[in-house]
Amino acid sequence: MSVPSPHLFANVLARVHAACQALAAEGVLPAGLDLARVVVEPTREASHGDMATNAAMVLAKEAKSKPKDIAEAIAAKLRDDDLIASVDVAGPGFINLTLKTAAWADALRAVLRDCERYGHSAVGAAEKVNVEYVSANPTGPMHVGHCRGAVFGDALASLLVTAGYDVNREYYINDAGAQVDVLARSAFLRYREALGQDIGAIPEGLYPGDYLVPIGQALAAEFGERLLNQSEAEWLPAVRTKAIAGMMEMIRSDLAALNITHEVFFSERSLISGETDLVAATIDFLRAKGDVYLGRLPPPKGKPVDDYEDREQTLFRATAYGDDVDRPLLKSDGGYTYFASDIAYHKTKFDRGFRNMVDVWGSDHGGYIKRVQAAIKAVTDGQGVLDVKIVQLVKLLRNGEPVKMSKRSGDFVTLREVVDEVGSDAVRFMMLFRKNDAVLDFDLAKVIEQSKDNPVFYVQYGHARGHSIFRNAREMLTDLPLESGARIAYLRDAAVERLDDPAELGLMRQLALYPRMIESAALAHEPHRIAFYLYDLASDFHALWTRGRDMPHLRFIITNDAVLTKARLALVQSVVSVLASGLAVLGVTAPDEMR
């Protein structure tokens, strides 16, 4: 696999670094300066050139000279650079750089050269990252509330892969708590039903959903009437195992509808059912460090706890690691708290080689972050790092009206219903077209609209429009290949230096931003930035396309100039490639034509 060449911004940053180091060698700047805070970024205003660096301002204090003086010194070095057309010092010490137009042509060639690898990065340095997401309780089908976290986690994982990390996608199966016993009892009822018994109404406290009917039938087929004479203690484990397996199968199939897969499904029960009790081992580990003690907790504030009992309990010293209070590890019945299992679980992640962990949780778990991060610190001696991404609620609407009830399940809308109605692409893109920590309105009617108001359509249409241009261009360039790999190869030697219209150069600038966007979005764990970037790119592309209406000389296909046409097709191809690449990161398809 070829390593993509450093992108334009990284390239220019390296030149700025080199200039600083040269000045250090000459004694103009002190030796050993920390260049970490030096950045090269696109300018917001065209009058400031193409790129700007803050080098002089950042280094001024340490170098003990005026920013302007340093800026002039760096600028003088950069003026000799073969990539740079002009250098200006402005404002408090910005160094504004204008690149030679050849640099943009080179950047465009890089897109065609790297093909689908364009934008891929090595910042991740193949470091292992564990991304845990979904982890819905195995007690029923997935509902809409789950799908934002599912899509977010999946896109984040793809983004990290694209940025060069070694990513493991993981699902934690909560198969050890009381809720799976409830599931087992609910399934047992359906088992009796399958054997012809009249079960009447589903009792309060059990899961009423029809989705358990097939589980009951499967149990009847496997066990016959054997379980009927057994006590609950006897039949429950087998029924539970069967029911959980059935629920997980259903969940996997729901996820498959969104093209989401996990490499690892980690069972909570496996922590305690193996040869060694890993939860006990983890508690012992913490106890040996002095982080476990017997003590009392003040009663909880907020809503009163009716069965509150002040008692001495086994506590983890979470406050020593940044949490607000110490947290219990054992319940009054002697069983492990969910938190205790969770510590052991995250310890296994670390023990499996993941120093970097990302968990994607729903907004109602926000209060749980500190204690798990505290636990990870304790259990990994500060080596492991957990970033928790909270995804906010989705408000499901239809034409602006809230959608509450479900046709199928009665009390919640299933993920499957939503995907069936609007398609995976619309769900995925819209879930990512917002910061994860902001609540999201999802309107079933609007997301399938084929208009500019619908970002999903707008971006996909950009890709399709590119292909439409290729199809039309074949009337003139009859040997233009339709297959994308061959077409890219065909366009690779196009005379892209002929692209000099400001609108074209603007699009080239936008394309050059993509690799930098991938890196920063990956480092920030923010896949939504890619969605917004693609929207901007599509917008620029559509704008250029429509300019051809008033200005025929700007059309992509110029019938009497094959060389220019080919150059413009190279630009179109680059846009198409980047749109396809970005959509792939988001898990959204890039269609060749809109139906």
Added chain:
RNA sequence: GCACCCGUAGCUCAGCUGGAUAGAGCGUUGCCCUCCGAAGGCAAAGGUCAUAGGUUCGACUCCUAUCGGGUGCGCCA
């Protein structure tokens, strides 16, 4: 009471881990289709970035306090 998240244009939201005169879509207003690329395009208006302090060359971004909205607060997962 405490912790965490949010507060940016009339509405829905971006703002690239501290950069220059805060951006986009919708909506509003004004132009642009006898024909060639209008499932539209161009342009304008619209802001005390919740408020008040602080940190520094520089703050929507970091810190403190206050106001408003949300979430959570032994032995649920």
